[in-house]
Amino acid sequence: MLVIAELTVPAPRARDATVVYWRLRTSSELAELAAPGAVLVGDSVTPAGSPQVHLRIRYRDLATPWWPQYNIPAAQMAALVEGTGWRMLRHLEDGDDHAVLLRRT
Numbered sequence: 821m822l823v824i825a826e827l828t829v830p831a832p833r834a835r836d837a838t839v840v841y842w843r844l845r846t847s848s849e850l851a852e853l854a855a856p857g858a859v860l861v862g863d864s865v866t867p868a869g870s871p872q873v874h875l876r877i878r879y880r881d882l883a884t885p886w887w888p889q890y891n892i893p894a895a896q897m898a899a900l901v902e903g904t905g906w907r908m909l910r911h912l913e914d915g916d917d918h919a920v921l922l923r924r925t
Contacts, residue, residue, distance in 0.1 A: 851905025
């Protein structure tokens with residue numbers, strides 16, 4: 821199952837930029853929320869080691885919680901999208917980096 825991210829914005833603090841953080845969702849769950857024909861753009865890298873890394877966003881004195889990010893090998897992307905409610909329109913590859921353009925079926 822393809823893992824993607826849903827954008828979540830915490831309440832802003834006075835005179836500080838809002839830090840944006842990601843909450844992981846499966847593409848099937850997002851498909852239930854998206855209108856037919858909706859478009860989703862995603863990117864990943866083909867991992868050299870473990871596909872899971874832990875990340876967080878920091879800005880000045882603000883920081884998000886750590887979250888796991890899964891890097892999906894390009895060769896596995898089509899199989900992961902299949903049966904999720906999304907259709908792959910494009911899959912662009914540039915070395916280890918790759919991006920997909922998906923449309924809600």
